[in-house]
Amino acid sequence: MIQSMTGYGKVVVAFKDKKISAEIKSLNSKQLDLQTRIAPLYREKEMEIRQMIAASLERGKVDFSLWIEKEAGVDATPVNAALVENYYHQLKDVATKVGIPEPEDWMYTLTRMPDVLSKTEQEELTDEEWDAARKAVEGAIAALVDFRKQEGAALEKKFAEKIDNIERLLAEIEPFEKSRVEKIRQRIVDGLQQIPGVDYDKNRLEQELIYYIEKLDISEEKQRLTNHLKYFRETMRDGHGQGKKLGFIAQEMGREINTTGSKSNQAEMQNIVVQMKDELEQIKEQVLNAL
Incomplete structure:
Protein backbone atom coordinates (compact mmCIF):
# COMPACT_ATOMS: atom_id res chain seq x y z
CA MET A 1 0.00 0.00 0.00
CA ILE A 2 1.24 3.47 -0.84
CA GLN A 3 1.57 6.13 1.86
CA SER A 4 0.70 9.81 1.79
CA MET A 5 3.26 12.42 2.80
CA THR A 6 0.56 14.26 4.75
CA GLY A 7 0.32 13.20 8.38
CA TYR A 8 0.07 14.21 12.04
CA GLY A 9 0.99 12.59 15.34
CA LYS A 10 1.14 13.66 18.98
CA VAL A 11 1.96 11.75 22.16
CA VAL A 12 2.17 12.93 25.79
CA VAL A 13 4.20 10.90 28.32
CA ALA A 14 4.11 11.53 32.08
CA PHE A 15 7.42 11.58 33.94
CA LYS A 16 7.42 12.48 37.66
CA ASP A 17 6.04 16.04 37.87
CA LYS A 18 6.32 16.64 34.12
CA LYS A 19 4.33 16.05 30.97
CA ILE A 20 6.60 15.44 27.97
CA SER A 21 4.84 16.23 24.68
CA ALA A 22 6.05 15.27 21.21
CA GLU A 23 4.19 16.56 18.15
CA ILE A 24 5.02 15.97 14.48
CA LYS A 25 3.30 16.88 11.24
CA SER A 26 4.27 16.54 7.60
CA LEU A 27 3.35 17.78 4.14
CA ASN A 28 4.57 16.83 0.69
CA SER A 29 8.13 17.68 -0.40
CA LYS A 30 10.64 16.29 -2.91
CA GLN A 31 13.02 15.38 -0.09
CA LEU A 32 13.10 15.36 3.71
CA ASP A 33 12.84 18.95 4.95
CA LEU A 34 12.94 18.73 8.74
CA GLN A 35 12.36 21.63 11.15
CA THR A 36 12.64 21.01 14.90
CA ARG A 37 11.73 22.89 18.08
CA ILE A 38 13.18 21.07 21.07
CA ALA A 39 13.13 22.04 24.75
CA PRO A 40 16.60 23.11 25.99
CA LEU A 41 16.85 20.08 28.29
CA TYR A 42 16.64 17.69 25.32
CA ARG A 43 18.75 19.59 22.78
CA GLU A 44 21.72 17.32 23.36
CA LYS A 45 19.61 14.55 21.83
CA GLU A 46 18.64 16.52 18.70
CA MET A 47 20.83 14.47 16.31
CA GLU A 48 19.39 11.22 17.65
CA ILE A 49 15.85 12.59 17.24
CA ARG A 50 16.59 13.67 13.67
CA GLN A 51 17.92 10.20 12.83
CA MET A 52 14.78 8.58 14.26
CA ILE A 53 12.55 10.82 12.14
CA ALA A 54 14.61 10.39 8.94
CA ALA A 55 14.63 6.59 9.29
CA SER A 56 10.83 6.41 9.52
CA LEU A 57 9.56 9.21 7.30
CA GLU A 58 12.01 9.28 4.34
CA ARG A 59 10.44 12.29 2.60
CA GLY A 60 8.23 15.28 3.33
CA LYS A 61 8.25 18.74 4.86
CA VAL A 62 8.30 17.75 8.53
CA ASP A 63 7.71 20.01 11.54
CA PHE A 64 8.66 18.44 14.91
CA SER A 65 8.24 19.84 18.43
CA LEU A 66 9.26 18.44 21.82
CA TRP A 67 8.42 20.38 24.98
CA ILE A 68 7.84 20.02 28.73
CA GLU A 69 4.92 21.06 30.90
CA LYS A 70 5.37 21.03 34.68
CA GLU A 71 2.71 20.87 37.37
CA ALA A 72 1.57 24.21 38.78
CA GLY A 73 3.91 25.52 41.47
CA VAL A 74 6.70 23.04 40.74
CA ASP A 75 8.65 25.40 38.55
CA ALA A 76 8.21 28.53 40.67
CA THR A 77 11.33 30.69 40.96
CA PRO A 78 12.77 30.37 44.50
CA VAL A 79 13.35 33.38 46.76
CA ASN A 80 16.92 33.76 48.05
CA ALA A 81 16.01 34.33 51.73
CA ALA A 82 19.60 34.85 52.92
CA LEU A 83 20.18 37.50 50.28
CA VAL A 84 16.91 39.26 51.18
CA GLU A 85 18.00 39.43 54.82
CA ASN A 86 21.41 40.75 53.84
CA TYR A 87 19.88 43.48 51.65
CA TYR A 88 17.47 44.42 54.46
CA HIS A 89 20.22 45.01 57.00
CA GLN A 90 22.39 46.89 54.51
CA LEU A 91 19.56 49.22 53.51
CA LYS A 92 18.65 49.93 57.17
CA ASP A 93 22.28 50.78 57.92
CA VAL A 94 22.50 53.08 54.88
CA ALA A 95 19.24 54.82 55.85
CA THR A 96 20.52 55.38 59.39
CA LYS A 97 23.95 56.69 58.32
CA VAL A 98 22.69 58.96 55.54
CA GLY A 99 19.63 60.08 57.46
CA ILE A 100 16.99 59.13 54.92
CA PRO A 101 13.68 57.41 55.68
CA GLU A 102 13.41 53.67 55.32
CA PRO A 103 11.23 52.30 52.50
CA GLU A 104 7.52 52.14 53.31
CA ASP A 105 7.12 48.90 51.29
CA TRP A 106 10.08 46.75 52.24
CA MET A 107 8.83 43.70 50.31
CA TYR A 108 8.52 45.60 47.04
CA THR A 109 11.98 47.13 47.49
CA LEU A 110 13.73 43.90 48.45
CA THR A 111 12.22 41.74 45.72
CA ARG A 112 13.55 44.16 43.10
CA MET A 113 17.14 43.82 44.30
CA PRO A 114 19.57 41.84 42.08
CA ASP A 115 19.47 38.04 42.29
CA VAL A 116 16.75 37.89 44.95
CA LEU A 117 14.49 36.06 42.53
CA SER A 118 16.73 33.89 40.39
CA LYS A 119 17.03 30.27 39.40
CA THR A 120 20.63 29.21 39.57
CA GLU A 121 20.45 25.43 39.50
CA GLN A 122 21.14 23.73 36.13
CA GLU A 123 18.82 20.80 35.36
CA GLU A 124 20.51 17.75 33.83
CA LEU A 125 18.90 15.16 31.59
CA THR A 126 18.84 11.73 33.22
CA ASP A 127 18.69 8.41 31.38
CA GLU A 128 15.26 7.72 32.89
CA GLU A 129 13.83 11.01 31.64
CA TRP A 130 15.33 10.56 28.18
CA ASP A 131 13.75 7.08 28.00
CA ALA A 132 10.38 8.71 28.68
CA ALA A 133 11.03 11.47 26.14
CA ARG A 134 12.13 8.94 23.53
CA LYS A 135 8.87 7.02 24.00
CA ALA A 136 7.00 10.24 23.29
CA VAL A 137 9.06 10.84 20.13
CA GLU A 138 8.65 7.25 18.91
CA GLY A 139 4.93 7.32 19.65
CA ALA A 140 4.41 10.56 17.75
CA ILE A 141 6.32 9.21 14.74
CA ALA A 142 4.31 5.96 14.81
CA ALA A 143 1.05 7.93 14.99
CA LEU A 144 2.10 10.01 11.98
CA VAL A 145 3.01 6.87 10.00
CA ASP A 146 -0.43 5.39 10.78
CA PHE A 147 -2.00 8.64 9.60
CA ARG A 148 0.05 8.46 6.39
CA LYS A 149 -1.12 4.90 5.76
CA GLN A 150 -4.77 5.91 6.16
Missing part, protein backbone atom coordinates in the same frame (compact mmCIF):
# COMPACT_ATOMS: atom_id res chain seq x y z
CA GLU A 151 -4.27 8.82 3.77
CA GLY A 152 -2.36 6.51 1.42
CA ALA A 153 -5.28 4.06 1.32
CA ALA A 154 -7.58 6.92 0.30
CA LEU A 155 -5.09 8.00 -2.37
CA GLU A 156 -4.83 4.46 -3.72
CA LYS A 157 -8.60 4.20 -3.98
CA LYS A 158 -8.71 7.55 -5.80
CA PHE A 159 -5.95 6.53 -8.21
CA ALA A 160 -7.64 3.20 -8.99
CA GLU A 161 -10.89 5.02 -9.76
CA LYS A 162 -9.16 7.48 -12.11
CA ILE A 163 -7.17 4.75 -13.88
CA ASP A 164 -10.39 2.77 -14.43
CA ASN A 165 -12.04 5.89 -15.85
CA ILE A 166 -9.18 6.49 -18.31
CA GLU A 167 -9.30 2.84 -19.37
CA ARG A 168 -13.06 3.07 -19.94
CA LEU A 169 -12.70 6.28 -21.94
CA LEU A 170 -9.95 4.71 -24.04
CA ALA A 171 -12.33 1.90 -24.99
CA GLU A 172 -14.97 4.46 -25.97
CA ILE A 173 -12.67 5.86 -28.66
CA GLU A 174 -12.61 2.63 -30.68
CA PRO A 175 -16.05 2.92 -32.43
CA PHE A 176 -15.24 6.45 -33.64
CA GLU A 177 -11.77 5.36 -34.72
CA LYS A 178 -13.19 2.70 -37.02
CA SER A 179 -15.84 4.93 -38.59
CA ARG A 180 -13.58 7.92 -39.19
CA VAL A 181 -11.53 6.17 -41.92
CA GLU A 182 -14.51 5.99 -44.24
CA LYS A 183 -15.53 9.53 -43.26
CA ILE A 184 -12.07 10.85 -44.16
CA ARG A 185 -12.10 9.06 -47.52
CA GLN A 186 -15.60 10.26 -48.37
CA ARG A 187 -14.84 13.84 -47.39
CA ILE A 188 -11.77 13.98 -49.65
CA VAL A 189 -13.57 12.37 -52.59
CA ASP A 190 -16.54 14.72 -52.19
CA GLY A 191 -14.18 17.67 -52.14
CA LEU A 192 -12.50 16.56 -55.38
CA GLN A 193 -15.83 16.00 -57.12
CA GLN A 194 -16.94 19.52 -56.31
CA ILE A 195 -14.01 20.95 -58.28
CA PRO A 196 -15.11 21.18 -61.95
CA GLY A 197 -12.88 19.68 -64.63
CA VAL A 198 -10.60 17.80 -62.21
CA ASP A 199 -9.50 14.33 -63.22
CA TYR A 200 -7.59 12.24 -60.71
CA ASP A 201 -5.94 8.83 -60.55
CA LYS A 202 -8.03 6.69 -58.23
CA ASN A 203 -5.08 4.37 -57.45
CA ARG A 204 -2.89 7.32 -56.56
CA LEU A 205 -5.69 8.76 -54.45
CA GLU A 206 -6.00 5.47 -52.61
CA GLN A 207 -2.26 5.44 -51.88
CA GLU A 208 -2.39 9.01 -50.57
CA LEU A 209 -5.39 8.16 -48.40
CA ILE A 210 -3.58 5.18 -46.91
CA TYR A 211 -0.54 7.36 -46.12
CA TYR A 212 -2.75 10.08 -44.61
CA ILE A 213 -4.78 7.63 -42.52
CA GLU A 214 -1.61 5.91 -41.25
CA LYS A 215 -0.37 9.29 -39.93
CA LEU A 216 -3.63 9.60 -37.99
CA ASP A 217 -3.54 6.04 -36.67
CA ILE A 218 -3.55 5.89 -32.86
CA SER A 219 -3.09 2.14 -32.40
CA GLU A 220 0.42 2.53 -30.94
CA GLU A 221 -0.67 5.32 -28.62
CA LYS A 222 -3.57 3.20 -27.35
CA GLN A 223 -1.29 0.24 -26.74
CA ARG A 224 1.33 2.29 -24.91
CA LEU A 225 -1.34 4.01 -22.80
CA THR A 226 -2.82 0.61 -21.91
CA ASN A 227 0.65 -0.55 -20.81
CA HIS A 228 1.14 2.58 -18.71
CA LEU A 229 -2.21 2.06 -16.98
CA LYS A 230 -1.21 -1.52 -16.15
CA TYR A 231 2.22 -0.41 -14.89
CA PHE A 232 0.62 2.28 -12.71
CA ARG A 233 -1.55 -0.35 -11.01
CA GLU A 234 1.42 -2.69 -10.51
CA THR A 235 3.52 0.12 -9.02
CA MET A 236 0.75 1.00 -6.55
CA ARG A 237 0.81 -2.61 -5.32
CA ASP A 238 4.55 -2.37 -4.68
CA GLY A 239 3.82 -0.33 -1.57
CA HIS A 240 5.15 2.95 -0.16
CA GLY A 241 8.13 4.77 -1.58
CA GLN A 242 6.73 4.67 -5.13
CA GLY A 243 5.42 8.25 -5.32
CA LYS A 244 8.11 9.54 -7.69
CA LYS A 245 7.73 6.53 -9.99
CA LEU A 246 3.96 7.01 -10.10
CA GLY A 247 4.59 10.63 -11.08
CA PHE A 248 6.86 9.55 -13.95
CA ILE A 249 4.28 7.04 -15.20
CA ALA A 250 1.58 9.72 -15.08
CA GLN A 251 3.78 11.95 -17.25
CA GLU A 252 4.14 9.18 -19.83
CA MET A 253 0.39 8.61 -19.78
CA GLY A 254 -0.02 12.32 -20.52
CA ARG A 255 2.25 12.05 -23.58
CA GLU A 256 0.12 9.30 -25.11
CA ILE A 257 -3.15 11.07 -24.34
CA ASN A 258 -1.85 14.33 -25.87
CA THR A 259 -0.66 12.54 -29.02
CA THR A 260 -4.02 10.78 -29.29
CA GLY A 261 -5.72 14.17 -29.05
CA SER A 262 -3.52 15.70 -31.77
CA LYS A 263 -4.37 12.81 -34.11
CA SER A 264 -8.08 12.85 -33.34
CA ASN A 265 -9.83 14.78 -36.10
CA GLN A 266 -13.32 14.04 -34.87
CA ALA A 267 -15.18 16.08 -32.28
CA GLU A 268 -16.40 12.94 -30.48
CA MET A 269 -12.86 11.59 -30.10
CA GLN A 270 -11.51 14.95 -28.98
CA ASN A 271 -14.23 15.21 -26.32
CA ILE A 272 -13.21 11.82 -24.95
CA VAL A 273 -9.55 12.91 -24.93
CA VAL A 274 -10.49 16.02 -22.92
CA GLN A 275 -12.19 13.79 -20.34
CA MET A 276 -9.09 11.58 -20.17
CA LYS A 277 -6.92 14.64 -19.59
CA ASP A 278 -9.20 15.74 -16.76
CA GLU A 279 -8.92 12.34 -15.05
CA LEU A 280 -5.14 12.35 -15.49
CA GLU A 281 -4.80 15.89 -14.13
CA GLN A 282 -6.47 14.79 -10.90
CA ILE A 283 -3.98 11.92 -10.64
CA LYS A 284 -1.05 14.33 -11.17
CA GLU A 285 -2.32 16.65 -8.45
CA GLN A 286 -2.68 13.87 -5.89
CA VAL A 287 0.44 11.90 -6.81
CA LEU A 288 2.51 14.78 -5.38
CA ASN A 289 1.29 13.65 -1.95
CA ALA A 290 2.35 10.02 -2.45
CA LEU A 291 5.47 8.96 -0.59
Whole structure:
Protein backbone atom coordinates (compact mmCIF):
# COMPACT_ATOMS: atom_id res chain seq x y z
CA MET A 1 0.00 0.00 0.00
CA ILE A 2 1.24 3.47 -0.84
CA GLN A 3 1.57 6.13 1.86
CA SER A 4 0.70 9.81 1.79
CA MET A 5 3.26 12.42 2.80
CA THR A 6 0.56 14.26 4.75
CA GLY A 7 0.32 13.20 8.38
CA TYR A 8 0.07 14.21 12.04
CA GLY A 9 0.99 12.59 15.34
CA LYS A 10 1.14 13.66 18.98
CA VAL A 11 1.96 11.75 22.16
CA VAL A 12 2.17 12.93 25.79
CA VAL A 13 4.20 10.90 28.32
CA ALA A 14 4.11 11.53 32.08
CA PHE A 15 7.42 11.58 33.94
CA LYS A 16 7.42 12.48 37.66
CA ASP A 17 6.04 16.04 37.87
CA LYS A 18 6.32 16.64 34.12
CA LYS A 19 4.33 16.05 30.97
CA ILE A 20 6.60 15.44 27.97
CA SER A 21 4.84 16.23 24.68
CA ALA A 22 6.05 15.27 21.21
CA GLU A 23 4.19 16.56 18.15
CA ILE A 24 5.02 15.97 14.48
CA LYS A 25 3.30 16.88 11.24
CA SER A 26 4.27 16.54 7.60
CA LEU A 27 3.35 17.78 4.14
CA ASN A 28 4.57 16.83 0.69
CA SER A 29 8.13 17.68 -0.40
CA LYS A 30 10.64 16.29 -2.91
CA GLN A 31 13.02 15.38 -0.09
CA LEU A 32 13.10 15.36 3.71
CA ASP A 33 12.84 18.95 4.95
CA LEU A 34 12.94 18.73 8.74
CA GLN A 35 12.36 21.63 11.15
CA THR A 36 12.64 21.01 14.90
CA ARG A 37 11.73 22.89 18.08
CA ILE A 38 13.18 21.07 21.07
CA ALA A 39 13.13 22.04 24.75
CA PRO A 40 16.60 23.11 25.99
CA LEU A 41 16.85 20.08 28.29
CA TYR A 42 16.64 17.69 25.32
CA ARG A 43 18.75 19.59 22.78
CA GLU A 44 21.72 17.32 23.36
CA LYS A 45 19.61 14.55 21.83
CA GLU A 46 18.64 16.52 18.70
CA MET A 47 20.83 14.47 16.31
CA GLU A 48 19.39 11.22 17.65
CA ILE A 49 15.85 12.59 17.24
CA ARG A 50 16.59 13.67 13.67
CA GLN A 51 17.92 10.20 12.83
CA MET A 52 14.78 8.58 14.26
CA ILE A 53 12.55 10.82 12.14
CA ALA A 54 14.61 10.39 8.94
CA ALA A 55 14.63 6.59 9.29
CA SER A 56 10.83 6.41 9.52
CA LEU A 57 9.56 9.21 7.30
CA GLU A 58 12.01 9.28 4.34
CA ARG A 59 10.44 12.29 2.60
CA GLY A 60 8.23 15.28 3.33
CA LYS A 61 8.25 18.74 4.86
CA VAL A 62 8.30 17.75 8.53
CA ASP A 63 7.71 20.01 11.54
CA PHE A 64 8.66 18.44 14.91
CA SER A 65 8.24 19.84 18.43
CA LEU A 66 9.26 18.44 21.82
CA TRP A 67 8.42 20.38 24.98
CA ILE A 68 7.84 20.02 28.73
CA GLU A 69 4.92 21.06 30.90
CA LYS A 70 5.37 21.03 34.68
CA GLU A 71 2.71 20.87 37.37
CA ALA A 72 1.57 24.21 38.78
CA GLY A 73 3.91 25.52 41.47
CA VAL A 74 6.70 23.04 40.74
CA ASP A 75 8.65 25.40 38.55
CA ALA A 76 8.21 28.53 40.67
CA THR A 77 11.33 30.69 40.96
CA PRO A 78 12.77 30.37 44.50
CA VAL A 79 13.35 33.38 46.76
CA ASN A 80 16.92 33.76 48.05
CA ALA A 81 16.01 34.33 51.73
CA ALA A 82 19.60 34.85 52.92
CA LEU A 83 20.18 37.50 50.28
CA VAL A 84 16.91 39.26 51.18
CA GLU A 85 18.00 39.43 54.82
CA ASN A 86 21.41 40.75 53.84
CA TYR A 87 19.88 43.48 51.65
CA TYR A 88 17.47 44.42 54.46
CA HIS A 89 20.22 45.01 57.00
CA GLN A 90 22.39 46.89 54.51
CA LEU A 91 19.56 49.22 53.51
CA LYS A 92 18.65 49.93 57.17
CA ASP A 93 22.28 50.78 57.92
CA VAL A 94 22.50 53.08 54.88
CA ALA A 95 19.24 54.82 55.85
CA THR A 96 20.52 55.38 59.39
CA LYS A 97 23.95 56.69 58.32
CA VAL A 98 22.69 58.96 55.54
CA GLY A 99 19.63 60.08 57.46
CA ILE A 100 16.99 59.13 54.92
CA PRO A 101 13.68 57.41 55.68
CA GLU A 102 13.41 53.67 55.32
CA PRO A 103 11.23 52.30 52.50
CA GLU A 104 7.52 52.14 53.31
CA ASP A 105 7.12 48.90 51.29
CA TRP A 106 10.08 46.75 52.24
CA MET A 107 8.83 43.70 50.31
CA TYR A 108 8.52 45.60 47.04
CA THR A 109 11.98 47.13 47.49
CA LEU A 110 13.73 43.90 48.45
CA THR A 111 12.22 41.74 45.72
CA ARG A 112 13.55 44.16 43.10
CA MET A 113 17.14 43.82 44.30
CA PRO A 114 19.57 41.84 42.08
CA ASP A 115 19.47 38.04 42.29
CA VAL A 116 16.75 37.89 44.95
CA LEU A 117 14.49 36.06 42.53
CA SER A 118 16.73 33.89 40.39
CA LYS A 119 17.03 30.27 39.40
CA THR A 120 20.63 29.21 39.57
CA GLU A 121 20.45 25.43 39.50
CA GLN A 122 21.14 23.73 36.13
CA GLU A 123 18.82 20.80 35.36
CA GLU A 124 20.51 17.75 33.83
CA LEU A 125 18.90 15.16 31.59
CA THR A 126 18.84 11.73 33.22
CA ASP A 127 18.69 8.41 31.38
CA GLU A 128 15.26 7.72 32.89
CA GLU A 129 13.83 11.01 31.64
CA TRP A 130 15.33 10.56 28.18
CA ASP A 131 13.75 7.08 28.00
CA ALA A 132 10.38 8.71 28.68
CA ALA A 133 11.03 11.47 26.14
CA ARG A 134 12.13 8.94 23.53
CA LYS A 135 8.87 7.02 24.00
CA ALA A 136 7.00 10.24 23.29
CA VAL A 137 9.06 10.84 20.13
CA GLU A 138 8.65 7.25 18.91
CA GLY A 139 4.93 7.32 19.65
CA ALA A 140 4.41 10.56 17.75
CA ILE A 141 6.32 9.21 14.74
CA ALA A 142 4.31 5.96 14.81
CA ALA A 143 1.05 7.93 14.99
CA LEU A 144 2.10 10.01 11.98
CA VAL A 145 3.01 6.87 10.00
CA ASP A 146 -0.43 5.39 10.78
CA PHE A 147 -2.00 8.64 9.60
CA ARG A 148 0.05 8.46 6.39
CA LYS A 149 -1.12 4.90 5.76
CA GLN A 150 -4.77 5.91 6.16
CA GLU A 151 -4.27 8.82 3.77
CA GLY A 152 -2.36 6.51 1.42
CA ALA A 153 -5.28 4.06 1.32
CA ALA A 154 -7.58 6.92 0.30
CA LEU A 155 -5.09 8.00 -2.37
CA GLU A 156 -4.83 4.46 -3.72
CA LYS A 157 -8.60 4.20 -3.98
CA LYS A 158 -8.71 7.55 -5.80
CA PHE A 159 -5.95 6.53 -8.21
CA ALA A 160 -7.64 3.20 -8.99
CA GLU A 161 -10.89 5.02 -9.76
CA LYS A 162 -9.16 7.48 -12.11
CA ILE A 163 -7.17 4.75 -13.88
CA ASP A 164 -10.39 2.77 -14.43
CA ASN A 165 -12.04 5.89 -15.85
CA ILE A 166 -9.18 6.49 -18.31
CA GLU A 167 -9.30 2.84 -19.37
CA ARG A 168 -13.06 3.07 -19.94
CA LEU A 169 -12.70 6.28 -21.94
CA LEU A 170 -9.95 4.71 -24.04
CA ALA A 171 -12.33 1.90 -24.99
CA GLU A 172 -14.97 4.46 -25.97
CA ILE A 173 -12.67 5.86 -28.66
CA GLU A 174 -12.61 2.63 -30.68
CA PRO A 175 -16.05 2.92 -32.43
CA PHE A 176 -15.24 6.45 -33.64
CA GLU A 177 -11.77 5.36 -34.72
CA LYS A 178 -13.19 2.70 -37.02
CA SER A 179 -15.84 4.93 -38.59
CA ARG A 180 -13.58 7.92 -39.19
CA VAL A 181 -11.53 6.17 -41.92
CA GLU A 182 -14.51 5.99 -44.24
CA LYS A 183 -15.53 9.53 -43.26
CA ILE A 184 -12.07 10.85 -44.16
CA ARG A 185 -12.10 9.06 -47.52
CA GLN A 186 -15.60 10.26 -48.37
CA ARG A 187 -14.84 13.84 -47.39
CA ILE A 188 -11.77 13.98 -49.65
CA VAL A 189 -13.57 12.37 -52.59
CA ASP A 190 -16.54 14.72 -52.19
CA GLY A 191 -14.18 17.67 -52.14
CA LEU A 192 -12.50 16.56 -55.38
CA GLN A 193 -15.83 16.00 -57.12
CA GLN A 194 -16.94 19.52 -56.31
CA ILE A 195 -14.01 20.95 -58.28
CA PRO A 196 -15.11 21.18 -61.95
CA GLY A 197 -12.88 19.68 -64.63
CA VAL A 198 -10.60 17.80 -62.21
CA ASP A 199 -9.50 14.33 -63.22
CA TYR A 200 -7.59 12.24 -60.71
CA ASP A 201 -5.94 8.83 -60.55
CA LYS A 202 -8.03 6.69 -58.23
CA ASN A 203 -5.08 4.37 -57.45
CA ARG A 204 -2.89 7.32 -56.56
CA LEU A 205 -5.69 8.76 -54.45
CA GLU A 206 -6.00 5.47 -52.61
CA GLN A 207 -2.26 5.44 -51.88
CA GLU A 208 -2.39 9.01 -50.57
CA LEU A 209 -5.39 8.16 -48.40
CA ILE A 210 -3.58 5.18 -46.91
CA TYR A 211 -0.54 7.36 -46.12
CA TYR A 212 -2.75 10.08 -44.61
CA ILE A 213 -4.78 7.63 -42.52
CA GLU A 214 -1.61 5.91 -41.25
CA LYS A 215 -0.37 9.29 -39.93
CA LEU A 216 -3.63 9.60 -37.99
CA ASP A 217 -3.54 6.04 -36.67
CA ILE A 218 -3.55 5.89 -32.86
CA SER A 219 -3.09 2.14 -32.40
CA GLU A 220 0.42 2.53 -30.94
CA GLU A 221 -0.67 5.32 -28.62
CA LYS A 222 -3.57 3.20 -27.35
CA GLN A 223 -1.29 0.24 -26.74
CA ARG A 224 1.33 2.29 -24.91
CA LEU A 225 -1.34 4.01 -22.80
CA THR A 226 -2.82 0.61 -21.91
CA ASN A 227 0.65 -0.55 -20.81
CA HIS A 228 1.14 2.58 -18.71
CA LEU A 229 -2.21 2.06 -16.98
CA LYS A 230 -1.21 -1.52 -16.15
CA TYR A 231 2.22 -0.41 -14.89
CA PHE A 232 0.62 2.28 -12.71
CA ARG A 233 -1.55 -0.35 -11.01
CA GLU A 234 1.42 -2.69 -10.51
CA THR A 235 3.52 0.12 -9.02
CA MET A 236 0.75 1.00 -6.55
CA ARG A 237 0.81 -2.61 -5.32
CA ASP A 238 4.55 -2.37 -4.68
CA GLY A 239 3.82 -0.33 -1.57
CA HIS A 240 5.15 2.95 -0.16
CA GLY A 241 8.13 4.77 -1.58
CA GLN A 242 6.73 4.67 -5.13
CA GLY A 243 5.42 8.25 -5.32
CA LYS A 244 8.11 9.54 -7.69
CA LYS A 245 7.73 6.53 -9.99
CA LEU A 246 3.96 7.01 -10.10
CA GLY A 247 4.59 10.63 -11.08
CA PHE A 248 6.86 9.55 -13.95
CA ILE A 249 4.28 7.04 -15.20
CA ALA A 250 1.58 9.72 -15.08
CA GLN A 251 3.78 11.95 -17.25
CA GLU A 252 4.14 9.18 -19.83
CA MET A 253 0.39 8.61 -19.78
CA GLY A 254 -0.02 12.32 -20.52
CA ARG A 255 2.25 12.05 -23.58
CA GLU A 256 0.12 9.30 -25.11
CA ILE A 257 -3.15 11.07 -24.34
CA ASN A 258 -1.85 14.33 -25.87
CA THR A 259 -0.66 12.54 -29.02
CA THR A 260 -4.02 10.78 -29.29
CA GLY A 261 -5.72 14.17 -29.05
CA SER A 262 -3.52 15.70 -31.77
CA LYS A 263 -4.37 12.81 -34.11
CA SER A 264 -8.08 12.85 -33.34
CA ASN A 265 -9.83 14.78 -36.10
CA GLN A 266 -13.32 14.04 -34.87
CA ALA A 267 -15.18 16.08 -32.28
CA GLU A 268 -16.40 12.94 -30.48
CA MET A 269 -12.86 11.59 -30.10
CA GLN A 270 -11.51 14.95 -28.98
CA ASN A 271 -14.23 15.21 -26.32
CA ILE A 272 -13.21 11.82 -24.95
CA VAL A 273 -9.55 12.91 -24.93
CA VAL A 274 -10.49 16.02 -22.92
CA GLN A 275 -12.19 13.79 -20.34
CA MET A 276 -9.09 11.58 -20.17
CA LYS A 277 -6.92 14.64 -19.59
CA ASP A 278 -9.20 15.74 -16.76
CA GLU A 279 -8.92 12.34 -15.05
CA LEU A 280 -5.14 12.35 -15.49
CA GLU A 281 -4.80 15.89 -14.13
CA GLN A 282 -6.47 14.79 -10.90
CA ILE A 283 -3.98 11.92 -10.64
CA LYS A 284 -1.05 14.33 -11.17
CA GLU A 285 -2.32 16.65 -8.45
CA GLN A 286 -2.68 13.87 -5.89
CA VAL A 287 0.44 11.90 -6.81
CA LEU A 288 2.51 14.78 -5.38
CA ASN A 289 1.29 13.65 -1.95
CA ALA A 290 2.35 10.02 -2.45
CA LEU A 291 5.47 8.96 -0.59
